[in-house]
Structures are given as structure tokens and as C-alpha cells.
Amino acid sequence: MRVAFQGEPGAFSEQAICEYFGQVQTLPCETFEAVFAAVAARQAEAGLIPIENSLAGSIHQNYDLLLKYNLFIVGEYFLRVRLCLIAFPGVKIEQIQKVISHPQALGQSAGYLQRLGVKTEPVYDTAGSVKLLRERGERTLAAIASRRAAEIHAMQVLAEGIEDDDQNYTRFLAIRPEAASPRGKAKTSIVFTLNNRPGALFEALSVFALRTIDLTKIESRPIPGRPWEYLFYVDLAGSTRDEPVQRALEHLKEYALMLRVFGSYRRAALK
């Protein structure tokens, strides 16, 4: 089995594939759209895309691509983003003088790096910083990236979980050309648009409240170029196999200008 992701080998998305799918082949893609295209063209059986990060928020671009491509969400996974300090094998942490990584990773471990008393240099990518470390061949240099990136480039993890905020996680969605059909603890993701008038959202949400269906996510988004229209992304508890969910979605069609069901899938735990 082959799973597509956006980024270089060793990216956090690849780490998420390892944890979610186990032993599979991975297909690195340059852009998120290339991931969708690879799955649609069946160059990969599935794709794994980040959809929201606890610090950075939802990745709207991937919602746009879900709308553009005719693929289904078939699973979700929460990755705890654990930043690793990575150096050449045999190097001791006291030897490190400078640390390179993406500015975001450097920022997220600023407290740790200050205590370590090292200089920092921003580079364009976390996984890329480990590649750069290997190319430069300096034993006083370290990179910050995923454990997976250290493994791929045969480097050593000096410290793991060096981020200052330990509540950093990313939610990933598994996408495939065919819908899943889970029973039991499931989630369903939908998107819809409403006329912009006071109370329109309240009306739309009544279809779930009246059937005691729990919402696990709601997000509005203005549609650029159409300043008075909104997209709403909603995740709800339950599967499209459940009759109350089916009835709620039928009822929602009475209010929504557009409604698309991205799929039902097994709920994952936010550890």
C-alpha cells in the first residue's frame, strides 16, 4: 500500500502516516493539491493531509481541495507534534553550538534553546534542516525536526519533546476515492453554505439539535469575492449509516444553498 503526503521525507505528515497506517510505502508530494491528484489518479491508494493544528488553526486550503476533488474522508488521526533535537551519531549535547530549523520550530522551542545557550539559524523546512545538517557535516550543529527525519538521514536524536508548549497537535485526515461506512463511534464531516441573514446558522443547526446529534467542530469562512456568503464546515457525531444523521442531512438541505458530505469515519482520540 502507498500513501501520499505533502512535504519532504521525514516531514511530520510522514511521521503521522507511520503512526496511523503502520508499515506502508509513502509518496512525498510537493503541494497539497499534488496529494489529492495522486489519490484521484490512483498513484497512491490513500493520502494523509493535515486539516487543523492546535496552535495554527484549520488549513483552509485542504478544505478547498476536498471541495475540488471527488474524494472521501475515511479516517482521522491526531499527531502529537514532538520536536526532536537531532545531530550526528556520537555527538554529545554539550558539543552543540548552533541549531537550524524552520522559524516556527525554532520559535516553539525558544525556551529550551535559550537554556541550552546555543545560536539559531532559520532554514526553510524542518525535515530539510536534517538534510542540510548531513550535507554540512558539522558536529557542532543540530537540527530540529521529527524523529522520522532523524531515522531517514541516519542521524541521532539528542532530545525529544523540546517544544515549550506540550499542547501542540495536528489533526490529519485520510482520504480515498471510495467512501468508508463505519458503524459505532463515528464522525461525519460536511460543508454547506447559507444565505447571510441573522438566524440562518441557528436554523441550520436546529436540524442537529432537534435530533440530539452532537457537533464536534464548527467553523465559518467568508467566501472571498462574495462578501455576504459563508461556508460552514461542521463535524458531527455519527455515521451516514445512522437514520437520525440521514434525516438531519435531508432536513439541512431545506436551508442550505449547497451541501456536500465529505464522508463518515471512525472517531480518533485526542491524546
Added chain:
Amino acid sequence: MRVAFQGEPGAFSEQAICEYFGQVQTLPCETFEAVFAAVAARQAEAGLIPIENSLAGSIHQNYDLLLKYNLFIVGEYFLRVRLCLIAFPGVKIEQIQKVISHPQALGQSAGYLQRLGVKTEPVYDTAGSVKLLRERGERTLAAIASRRAAEIHAMQVLAEGIEDDDQNYTRFLAIRPEAASPRGKAKTSIVFTLNNRPGALFEALSVFALRTIDLTKIESRPIPGRPWEYLFYVDLAGSTRDEPVQRALEHLKEYALMLRVFGSYRRAALK
């Protein structure tokens, strides 16, 4: 007047300050938190922070900082993110062989760069890529950044608006130690938490629907470490000077575990 922002001189945030505040001094800060700290310590009269991007989504970290610091939202501004191709003065576009910028900027103008037939090299920052261009001194090299970055480094804008998707904008919030008190076309930003049970959000939104108060943004966010609690960010039409808004917020306190009003401010147009 001095306004703090996150990033290097020439960052898109600084561009937004120029467009929103006009001629003011700017204070570059390394992190978003440093912006809040500078405003709280009155090293700057105001700060301007990005809160959501049309492609990337909301920046949750800045919502966290709004909760952490006792500052108020006093204004909003929508910046159309226009990427510029920047080179040394006198250079012609045909001479360019390689383009450097942050991977996101390179990705957002991939179509344009392909038609131009140039090589690309990722660097850590958009504004930083213009600094790097100047340091390298190569006349076959170009950078992608804001118009402001070109001006600061005395470089030439070869082309403007080279992004493939012209619906790329970022919403900024102006923050100050004292609340504004607008009349007329205003917006109010709040955050609240609810018990996670079906219908809780529906109940909470009734306080606005029953008073015909329009919502312009709603977003839920799981609270890491507390898997069954959610934060809700809501922007509503109206000012806390308006009686219906005051009554709705009083009513909301009956349902919300926590409620914080970030402030009322004049509505900006999404161009």
C-alpha cells in the same frame, strides 16, 4: 505613534500597518507574544496581528494570546496579499534565472514561475529573501515578498500580484490597552466555553438569533488536554454600546462556563 508587528522589516504585517495606520513608526518583534508584551508594556501604542488567512485559516495562537493578555481589539483590516517579484534596480525580467522565497510564497506563485522558466530555492522568510538577495548581490536572482520589502531594501519590483490564486487575503486585528467604543457599523469579538453536550451550542446561539443579531464568524476549537471541552470564537454585528448586544451577552452568561469580550470595533470591508 508606534505600532508593533511580528516579523522582519518588510513583512506583510508591516505592509498592513502602512495601509491601515498610514505614516507611523513600526516595531518589529520576533514572536506574536512579543507584540502583545510590547503593547502591554506601552513600548508601542498599538499592535497589529494577523488572525486569519483565506488559504491558511485562523491563527489560534493569537486567540490564545488575546486570552492571556488584558488587551482589547480596537480595529480590523483585510490585506490583499499581493506577492511581488523583486530584483536589483535596472535588472530586466528576462535576466532572472533563479527565484528565492519562503516555500509558501514559491508554492502560491508556482504557475507564474513555471511560465517564467526559472529555478527556485526555498529560504526561511519572504521579507528575509529580499535581504538575502541584497547580500548575495546577484543580478540573475529575484526574491518574492511584499512591495514594502522591496522599498526597504531599495530593490525593484519586476511584477506585482504574481500569485496564482487572487483570493489570498489576511485579516488583521489592531490591539491596544484600552477598549474602543464605536457606534454605527461595528463588530464585537468574543470567546466562550460550553459544556460538551448535544444542543449546547444551539442554546448559546439562540441569544443572538432571538435578538436578530448577525454572526460574522464562528469557530470551535477543542481545548487540548480537556478533550470534552470547546472554546468558541464568535464575531457578531454590533457594538457593546448597543442594548440588544448587551442583553445578548448577559443572556449568554447563563449558558457559558467562561465568556470574554475582546472588544467592539468598526467593521472593515473585505475587498
